[in-house]
Amino acid sequence: MENFKILEFLYQLKISPIYVNIVGAFISAFVITLVSIPKIIRISHKKGLMDAPNERSSHVFKVPTLGGVALFFGIVVSTSIFATELGSNYAFFLSAITILFFVGLMDDLLVVAPDKKLYAQIISITLIVFGSGIMINSLYGLLGINEIPYWIGVLLTYFVFIILINAYNLIDGIDGLASGIGIVISFAFIFIFYRIFDYSIGILAISVVAVLIGFLKYNLSKSNKIFMGDTGSMVIGFIITFMAIRFLYMAGLPNYKIESAPVILLFIFCIPVIDTLNVFIIRLLIKKHPLHPDKNHLHHQLLKLGLNHIQTSIILVTINIIFIAVGYFLRYLEINKLFLIFILLSTSFVVILRYITHYKNKLTLN
Known part of the structure; x- marks a missing residue:
């Protein structure tokens, strides 16, 4: 009864409840993140819950890795x-992301074997596919x-989920990159889902943007730095992939019929997708195991040019925005032409970047 009175009051003020939900979701998610992270940082320092740098790390000091806790809540x-x-x-x-949250948290605190993280992802995907019925058809x-x-x-849905979750995790290598790309992807989904009147998923995308903006403040800080860790990258990666599968599912319904949807998603996820394919192809060419970690990621190539973390993240986020803009303006093209x-x-971007890196290294050696 109270809800009806509130709705009636909002209509009298000519304020749509949709706008109240948008503003409320953003503010609550943003404030919770801003309030939580300083406390998480203090506890991490006090209890020694820090990531120590190694030969592959892009940081030189111990840094807390539990930023994903604030993002999740x-x-x-x-x-x-x-x-x-x-x-x-x-x-x-909620059950799906809670499973990933706890497994990610265990990994950030104790280190979990990769196969156990994969099992957690499979269980979470199963809840969505068979519980919610959202899948690629x-x-x-x-x-x-x-x-x-x-x-x-069903198998294709599992495959896409696993690839995109881990592709998002792979770009979480420097300050600001994973959160910046997550914000751009989520903004794209806000636009999409409000255009097709799927307001609930639009609210979910707004919440992701809000927590990532709040997290970015500390991730880019010099004195109060924190990483999102596997807790954050798995949860955010799962959520943005869930939104992608939901979009593909909705695109086939009679009221929508967005025939270029699969390729539009490639444009939206361009940096995670290009980066993953790039490192896998390089590892296979040099006869290394495709899952063996190295420094052939896109952000490593830009760092070799002498750019810092923020400059590198800005460039890659900008590239992602440009790809999304191209995909949007060409969305009415026949799907295979758009795929080409x-x-x-993407091939031109990778080739040009590697050529510039190679040329810079050659000049440095000379």
Whole structure:
């Protein structure tokens, strides 16, 4: 009854409840993150819960890695209150990210074997696919493939989830990059889901933007630095992938029919996708195990040019924005033509970057 009175009052003021949810979700998620992180930093320093630098680290001092705790709670609280239209799907979604939160937290505190993290991801994906029923059921003509059989769709959904979650995790190597890319991707989904009137997922995307902006303040700080850790990268990676699968699912419904949706997602996730393919191809070419860590990521290439973390993150975030803009303006192209454009642009970007890095190294040696 109280809810009806509040809604009636808002309508009298000519304020849509949607705008109240948007503002409420953003403010609550942002404030929770800003208030939580300083306390997490203090506890981390006091208890020695820090990441010690090694030969692959981009930092030289011990840094707290539990920023993902604040991100998780900010998102959960804000969406629980303001994403009211998620309905029964929210129970499965919340269960899925809670599993990843605890496994990520264990990894940040104790180090968890990669296979155990993979099992946690599979369990979380299972909750979404079979609990919420959200999965990939068509490629909309990409490579000549339209509707796909149920079980192939299930396997493809698992594959896409695992690839994108871990691709997002792989870019979390320097200050500001993972959070910056997460903000850009989430803004793209805010635009998409409000255009197709899926306000609940739009609220979820707003909450992700809010917590990442709050986190960025400390991630870029010199005196109060914190990393999101596996807790943050797995949770955020899962959420933005969930939004991607939801978009693909919605794109096939009669009211929407967004036939270029699969390739639009490639443009939205361009930096994580390009970076993952780049390092895997390089490792295979030099006959290294594709999962063996190295310094061939895109951000490592830019750091070799003498750029600092912030400059590198700004460049890669800007590239991601440019790709999204290109995908948006060319969205009405036939899907395979749009896919070819993505391949050409991404290949050109990687080749140019490697050429510049190689040329700089050659000049340095001379």
